Amino acid sequence: MVTVTAGRVPFPAGHPPTPATVHSVWADNQEHDPRGERTPRPEGTRRRATIHDVAQLAGVSRQTVSRAVNDKGEIDPATKERVLEVARLLEYRPSRFARGLVRKGAVTAGLVIPDLMNPFFPEVAAGVLEAAEERGWQVVVWDSRTDENRELQALDKFSHQADAVVGYFKNPDDVLARHLGGVPTVVLERGPHQTRFGAVGIDAAAGVEQGVAHLVRAGHRRIGMLDGDRSDAPGPRREAFLAAVRQHGLAVDRSWVVPSPEHSVAGGEAAMAQLFDARPELTAVFGFNDLIAVGAMRAAARRGLRVPDDLAVLGFDGLSLGELVEPALSTLHIDKRRLGRLAVEQVARLSAGQEPLTGADAWVIPELVVRASA
Amino acid sequence: MVTVTAGRVPFPAGHPPTPATVHSVWADNQEHDPRGERTPRPEGTRRRATIHDVAQLAGVSRQTVSRAVNDKGEIDPATKERVLEVARLLEYRPSRFARGLVRKGAVTAGLVIPDLMNPFFPEVAAGVLEAAEERGWQVVVWDSRTDENRELQALDKFSHQADAVVGYFKNPDDVLARHLGGVPTVVLERGPHQTRFGAVGIDAAAGVEQGVAHLVRAGHRRIGMLDGDRSDAPGPRREAFLAAVRQHGLAVDRSWVVPSPEHSVAGGEAAMAQLFDARPELTAVFGFNDLIAVGAMRAAARRGLRVPDDLAVLGFDGLSLGELVEPALSTLHIDKRRLGRLAVEQVARLSAGQEPLTGADAWVIPELVVRASA
């Protein structure tokens, strides 16, 4: 702990200030008051104090100031205290740029999240944060709101400000590549052969197969699906669903799957209403994710149908929210935190030039959790 | 679009490479290397190419390279293309440190969140992100997991790497101040007179009063409270609760409030069980937040009590999750996104030397949302 003589800049004998000191600094800085409170300053735009200012006012060299603020050895305790006091007076804070320039190793990663309101993503973000922290990285977060243009804005930033990027993207590879000039990148939820970047994700097919098998096992043969909002590409979950129902010999085709306008409860509710109209005979429905599945449950309730007796509902994600609804949601649980961790591990390998994770190491397999809804 | 001759470095006539070019680059990277890397190439850890390397290999000056990569004018298209090609070849990416050193204005803010799994915080984070983005700031996120030590770790990082800090903290002011050497800081959820930093938050008292009044209006006179985990300080919500019940003349004292071990459904469930034992006669309960309130509902269901007939439950936060449970949760809704926005506005004022927001501008007032549970 350092005790300080407040309000006074100490100049012990033997270290007289050079004639230039005080004056030149104040000349730069205007009046005397460091914080200046309300008055004459050009509205809070004072030049930030540098290590040089501190050195000059304290009557020492830059190096000594550096020694003081980084508390290294080779400095007299009295000097250190004095320097620190001056630093406080001037509100000196070392420039992270200058510092980063000379000592390398500070890594910052960019994380692009489609929707912070969807509980799925904060959890993978938590995984990313964990793993990044263990590596000493810092991560800056960007909410793209599932907007292609905002994704590109993010990349335009990150290509300048980040050493690595992970995230969810709707844009195709080539567009992405054009906006992130060479930064190592890992895209989530895109098959390893569907991307030129690093990739991790969930094994959608494995999950969907388990889900459909479970429903069939329970006697369902007329199963619908509420897909995500992928208006363009069909998406692996839908593909896997269609493959699975075909494999089980069900009389279900693509007219049994309707896309949800958005990845939310409201979206799922709307899509379910639509599906009810199209296929009133269905007895079970598979949701693209838990939010949509919950929406399906609400739509069923609105029609006076009972879950799971009149309609079995199966989700995908394993949000803890699923345990709270009535009845509790059966779902394919994903280890979202692990997913996030994998993403940073993958991008770390990429930027280190190591060979990427593949197969089961990069693709987490959903686990069927049977609760009340199916 | 730029078409490139892959695998070959083009040297158009009139721009012959100086004899030094290719060779000197490798010479720089190995022999002459001042850093003296002992191993010839420690597996993908080659020194990152600088603007100088690109300039040399392309046979132009640094400035021209700069012009090319930042696509400014004053450059011949052919030269630009050639430089870009070399840059790609060398995997050149400008150093954000060197760049930040010379052009100021890149602000990064640190955000400390206690628990990403609690849906409350992602939403205020979304607000922070929004407002930061509008200012051109980038924000790096840290999950403190409600751990005092981790809070300090965050500050130790941010004091070096960030220009501003906002977040939730359990640590007292003086401890915080010691770890964030002079960085402008805004703490959330701490009264303006309880902190020396900037502060924004919610007007807990106003919220609690509305809630208690609502319960009393519905005829309840034996009201309990499930507090947060503040083992040390009582916390403003509890204080406000006790004041409100006293004002309404209820025979309720501090034995009617039990702290939840954690801010979660499970915590609320446990706390509610405890409260049932202590005060079996209660007819209504006020939750510290929605998660805890939902826990109370589950505890009630487990005892065969019906909500709201046997036990009215009131939450605090207004999570969208509250609409999903059965019965839907009555709560005091908080504009969490606005809260986040206010935080960055406040810290922006702080770092600009402007006077901070106060009163109704800095303290968002909860709004009573009556649903089924109370």
Added chain:
DNA sequence: AACGTTCACGTGAACGTTCACGACCCCCGC
């Protein structure tokens, strides 16, 4: 033919910090 203009490009100098040295002082031992 002399002169201005534009275009394409290069040259120090800054930005703020740390690192590798070297200088100085004081005290000790012989």
Added chain:
DNA sequence: GCGGGGGTCGTGAACGTTCACGTGAACGTT
């Protein structure tokens, strides 16, 4: 009296960019 050594402190020189200039050459214009 001299060498040596530990403790303090200062001095260029990096680090990788951008900025404000300066320099030619090519091309008109009068």
